[in-house]
Amino acid sequence: MRKGEITRNAILDRAVRLASQVGLSGLTIGRLADELELSKSGLFAHFQSKETLQVQVLGRASHMFVQLVVRPALAAPRGEPRIRAIFDRWIEWTRKAELPGGCLFVTAAAELDDRPGPARDRLVELQREWMDFIATVVKTGISEGHLREDLDVDQFAHDLYSVMLGYHHADRLLRDPRAQSRARSAFESLLSAARREPRRRTA
Amino acid sequence: MRKGEITRNAILDRAVRLASQVGLSGLTIGRLADELELSKSGLFAHFQSKETLQVQVLGRASHMFVQLVVRPALAAPRGEPRIRAIFDRWIEWTRKAELPGGCLFVTAAAELDDRPGPARDRLVELQREWMDFIATVVKTGISEGHLREDLDVDQFAHDLYSVMLGYHHADRLLRDPRAQSRARSAFESLLSAARREPRRRTA
Numbered sequence: 001m002r003k004g005e006i007t008r009n010a011i012l013d014r015a016v017r018l019a020s021q022v023g024l025s026g027l028t029i030g031r032l033a034d035e036l037e038l039s040k041s042g043l044f045a046h047f048q049s050k051e052t053l054q055v056q057v058l059g060r061a062s063h064m065f066v067q068l069v070v071r072p073a074l075a076a077p078r079g080e081p082r083i084r085a086i087f088d089r090w091i092e093w094t095r096k097a098e099l100p101g102g103c104l105f106v107t108a109a110a111e112l113d114d115r116p117g118p119a120r121d122r123l124v125e126l127q128r129e130w131m132d133f134i135a136t137v138v139k140t141g142i143s144e145g146h147l148r149e150d151l152d153v154d155q156f157a158h159d160l161y162s163v164m165l166g167y168h169h170a171d172r173l174l175r176d177p178r179a180q181s182r183a184r185s186a187f188e189s190l191l192s193a194a195r196r197e198p199r200r201r202t203a
Numbered sequence: 204m205r206k207g208e209i210t211r212n213a214i215l216d217r218a219v220r221l222a223s224q225v226g227l228s229g230l231t232i233g234r235l236a237d238e239l240e241l242s243k244s245g246l247f248a249h250f251q252s253k254e255t256l257q258v259q260v261l262g263r264a265s266h267m268f269v270q271l272v273v274r275p276a277l278a279a280p281r282g283e284p285r286i287r288a289i290f291d292r293w294i295e296w297t298r299k300a301e302l303p304g305g306c307l308f309v310t311a312a313a314e315l316d317d318r319p320g321p322a323r324d325r326l327v328e329l330q331r332e333w334m335d336f337i338a339t340v341v342k343t344g345i346s347e348g349h350l351r352e353d354l355d356v357d358q359f360a361h362d363l364y365s366v367m368l369g370y371h372h373a374d375r376l377l378r379d380p381r382a383q384s385r386a387r388s389a390f391e392s393l394l395s396a397a398r399r400e401p402r403r404r405t406a
Binding site: 021022023100101102106107109110111112113114120123124127128152155158159161162163165166167169170172173174182185186189193 | 224225226303304305309310312313314315316317323326327330331355358361362364365366368369370372373375376377385388389392396
């Protein structure tokens, strides 16, 4: 990596942390300059505008997520173990990434859903990629024979995302000490319903 | 109702709608005054501070939610029909309340989770009340014999909340046309797993 890139990434790492607390809209170049004790003009040279900064912060957060969740999950065996690795890494990712305000993607989703523009577009793209990744891994659960063949893998990805949103809400807003055990229980139910073993239909 | 109260509620109705789009932090007295074409000093006389305004907006949104979701749900028969009524009304509530930016409580949760103060306290109180209400209704599902006796009703409330957060995310951010059918499918799975009929354990 060139020196400029190293500097830029170090700045973005701090920006991701700050944005997890104050939101993407709270992340101005001025505020970031104060936080980093750098000159505002120096940061402008790196990022040109608040919008460019937002888009790059999302990209950097995604890079962290790939390092902390996606790569380790891909190291797990295909099928159910890999799905479990996704869950285990995902639920820990903000702690490992040292994001004081919890998941930046959750915060950004609530902020950007009504704000068209490049940051929203980038976020939607990243979220869709992630849902597709989960669906692909769930497919390996079918091909390995762990999960039922008629499983709707996109529904599974949607449901797993819901479990993580519920976890974030219980943990960050309600400070519910059972947040993680609730999420784990929801995940086990989801997986149980997706398994191959035949069971009596109740509906 | 006194005339002052009627005026205040009319102002708060508009404020709830605006906040659903711009967030609670975007809802300044100045911006609301512009929106309503009222004087800023007149609004200050009603609400004194942005913080008071935020707390009252949450209270007003809760009043709308009670009218549109809680009361109609209580009119449904106890047990499963009432749980279904909660789901059906809840998923439609932002449309019925004409909230252009979706559920204010979801937006506010992401905004306030790291901001201690009266608005956060009020939001947490409202969310806990709502979870407790769901758990109480789910208990009627057990006493009516619709749901299993060993069901963890607080887990059910948590999981139902997760389903609605997933719906909001898919609908508002991803503009997924299947958002509602995904949520309905997740709800049916949740209910199916909670039913009384014995079924083969898969885990």
